[in-house]
Amino acid sequence: MANVIEARDLRKVYKMGEVEVEALRGVSFEIKRGEVVAIMGPSGSGKSTLMNTLGCLDRPTSGEYVLDDEPVASLTDDQLADIRNRKVGFVFQSFNLLSRQTAITNVELPLRYSGKSSGRRQRAMDALKAVGLEDRMTHRPTELSGGQQQRVAIARAIVNNPAIIMADEPTGNLDSKVGREIMNLLLNLNKESGTTLIIVTHDPTIAEQTQRVIRLRDGLLDGAQ
Amino acid sequence: MSIAQAFLEAVESLSGNKLRSGLTVLGIVIGVAAVIAMLAVGRGAEASITGSISGIGTNLLFVFRGSPDNSIRNTRPITLADAEAIADPFAAPSVAAVAPILQANREISYGGERATVEVSGVTPDYFAVRNYELTEGEFITEEHLLGRASVTLIGPEAADALFGRHDGITGETIRIDGQPFRILGVLASKGGGAFGSEDNVALIPFSTAQARLIRRSTRDQVDMLLVQAVSGNAVLMATEEITQILRQRHRTPVGADDFTVFTQQDLLTTFQSITGILTIFLGGIAGISLLVGGIGIMNIMLVSVTERTREIGLRKALGARKRDILIQFLTESSLLSLIGGIIGILFGWLISFAVGQIALARGTAFTPLVGADAVALATIFSAAVGLFFGIYPANRAASLEPVEALRYE
Numbered sequence: 001m002a003n004v005i006e007a008r009d010l011r012k013v014y015k016m017g018e019v020e021v022e023a024l025r026g027v028s029f030e031i032k033r034g035e036v037v038a039i040m041g042p043s044g045s046g047k048s049t050l051m052n053t054l055g056c057l058d059r060p061t062s063g064e065y066v067l068d069d070e071p072v073a074s075l076t077d078d079q080l081a082d083i084r085n086r087k088v089g090f091v092f093q094s095f096n097l098l099s100r101q102t103a104i105t106n107v108e109l110p111l112r113y114s115g116k117s118s119g120r121r122q123r124a125m126d127a128l129k130a131v132g133l134e135d136r137m138t139h140r141p142t143e144l145s146g147g148q149q150q151r152v153a154i155a156r157a158i159v160n161n162p163a164i165i166m167a168d169e170p171t172g173n174l175d176s177k178v179g180r181e182i183m184n185l186l187l188n189l190n191k192e193s194g195t196t197l198i199i200v201t202h203d204p205t206i207a208e209q210t211q212r213v214i215r216l217r218d219g220l221l222d223g224a225q
Numbered sequence: 226m227s228i229a230q231a232f233l234e235a236v237e238s239l240s241g242n243k244l245r246s247g248l249t250v251l252g253i254v255i256g257v258a259a260v261i262a263m264l265a266v267g268r269g270a271e272a273s274i275t276g277s278i279s280g281i282g283t284n285l286l287f288v289f290r291g292s293p294d295n296s297i298r299n300t301r302p303i304t305l306a307d308a309e310a311i312a313d314p315f316a317a318p319s320v321a322a323v324a325p326i327l328q329a330n331r332e333i334s335y336g337g338e339r340a341t342v343e344v345s346g347v348t349p350d351y352f353a354v355r356n357y358e359l360t361e362g363e364f365i366t367e368e369h370l371l372g373r374a375s376v377t378l379i380g381p382e383a384a385d386a387l388f389g390r391h392d393g394i395t396g397e398t399i400r401i402d403g404q405p406f407r408i409l410g411v412l413a414s415k416g417g418g419a420f421g422s423e424d425n426v427a428l429i430p431f432s433t434a435q436a437r438l439i440r441r442s443t444r445d446q447v448d449m450l451l452v453q454a455v456s457g458n459a460v461l462m463a464t465e466e467i468t469q470i471l472r473q474r475h476r477t478p479v480g481a482d483d484f485t486v487f488t489q490q491d492l493l494t495t496f497q498s499i500t501g502i503l504t505i506f507l508g509g510i511a512g513i514s515l516l517v518g519g520i521g522i523m524n525i526m527l528v529s530v531t532e533r534t535r536e537i538g539l540r541k542a543l544g545a546r547k548r549d550i551l552i553q554f555l556t557e558s559s560l561l562s563l564i565g566g567i568i569g570i571l572f573g574w575l576i577s578f579a580v581g582q583i584a585l586a587r588g589t590a591f592t593p594l595v596g597a598d599a600v601a602l603a604t605i606f607s608a609a610v611g612l613f614f615g616i617y618p619a620n621r622a623a624s625l626e627p628v629e630a631l632r633y634e
Contacts, residue, residue: 052628057541057628057631058627058628077546078547081547084543085544090542096535096539096631098539100238100241110543113545114544156543
């Protein structure tokens with residue numbers, strides 16, 4: 001199976017005033033298409049930086065990163081925005097839904113930025129159906145439970161058929177029972193559509209459900225030192 | 226993202242915070258309303274002055290003592306002899322009639338009632354030149370002039386002040402500066418003008434004024450000559466002829482005329498330039514309030530950008546480009562000021578209307594004019610203000626780093 005992610009020698013240096021902080025110090029790995037991978041590591045290990053880089057929210061200082069056959073390490077801001085729109089679906093810990101908009105409008109949001117106007121509503125409805133919220137389409141986030149809100153966020157992540165889903169602590173704000181449902185939903189979506197799933201987490205029980213765990217420590221892959 | 230979508234989102238976003246949007250819009254409403262109202266008042270003033278200058282008569286020229294810029298000393302007064310010379314049809318063929326005038330404010334009284342009016346000593350030509358009409362009685366004649374008769378024609382406003390009515394008073398005797406005058410008739414109303422009411426006047430024979438009421442230092446001196454040209458085209462010719470005659474009679478050196486000939490058109494042009502400056506001045510002051518309104522928009526948009534940092538981060542994470550965010554916020558600020566502009570136009574029109582009604586109630590014929598150009602100007606200017614003051618906040622939103630924006634609490 002082909003690799004959906006190829007990262008080679010990723011480095012990221014933050015300048016904080018005079019001091020330079022190396023958040024990533026040469027990270028290399030591959031993730032295969034359809035794989036379910038967890039990224040783990042203590043805080044300060046460069047986990048968030050890696051996630052931002054893999055999600056094309058940020059560029060590495062040096063190194064190569066190929067996402068779905070496209071080298072993205074040195075693209076412009078607008079090109080990165082386009083890649084995020086087409087290839088990456090984000091699921092956040094705090095859901096990040098637009099509170100004044102209905103569920104279906106929230107799910108439509110990525111389609112608005114992709115410039116396709118036809119069939120937008122239908123695709124958003126299909127995505128909401130896939131997460132089991134077909135009867136909550138016109139509800140606003142405030143009228144939904146935490147689990148339901150996260151389902152809307154997942155529908156929003158898959159509506160553009162992305163190459164990867166980046167989930168950052170997707171169960172962090174939910175109780176364990178609802179958290180398990182959300183994990184099952186993510187894993188089912190991966191099984192059905194073969195979308196690569198990358199989960200950033202602290203929780204070992206979640207990491208157990210994935211096929212592979214990438215561990216970070218001090219900006220390096222654990223065991224690579 | 227298309228413009229229609231951006232527009233819909235802006236409407237949603239603004240209506241989600243109605244009080245704040247309303248208060249922000251208020252600044253623009255006041256600014257635009259002020260601009261519209263001030264321009265309308267300026268236009269109205271211009272129309273009113275034009276009307277009252279045309280109302281003086283047709284094809285008129287005014288002759289005064291003194292050079293136009295007051296630079297000539299020892300000027301000779303204009304006299305009755307000058308008037309007769311100008312009235313000579315061989316010397317001045319373009320002149321139809323000449324009316325010499327003596328003018329002063331005097332107190333008139335009847336019984337216990339008193340009023341101060343503008344008293345003019347006039348000749349019979351004056352009525353034709355000024356297009357006066359009477360509601361009762363008769364005009365001053367040559368006989369009155371020759372006999373220095375104590376007769377007067379009074380305006381309806383002066384009549385109202387003394388008698389409480391302006392009909393059936395012909396034959397009554399009033400006092401002007403204590404001297405008795407018989408009322409010969411009542412003038413038809415000319416309405417209020419830009420130079421005060423034309424109805425608060427008393428007209429008496431020129432010779433009577435000269436001998437008893439309005440004494441001037443030189444014999445036969447007049448305050449002003451009102452000259453009517455034979456036609457509109459003859460006005461310039463008449464100016465030339467009058468100038469020639471007076472130069473000869475006053476023996477003035479070339480380029481040092483000690484008199485001024487003013488045409489009605491000159492007067493019109495002068496006052497139009499004054500009202501023009503007035504309009505620009507008022508409009509400019511109103512424009513400042515529009516500017517302040519624009520700064521209000523910028524302020525609120527900056528607050529909004531800060532508040533919605535996470536939302537901006539999310540939109541960027543979902544694929545919004547810099548341009549998309551820019552358009553989103555610019556649409557919001559333009560929409561704010563456009564709504565303000567539309568409400569402001571209505572509001573400004575209402576103010577102009579109210580000003581017109583107040584003027585009407587006080588007897589001044591003054592109608593503010595809301596022009597289509599003022600409306601267009603206000604609309605374009607207010608939208609431009611929104612766009613201009615929206616650029617900085619929108620740019621700030623668009624340049625946010627997605628990672629930082631998402632992390633913002």
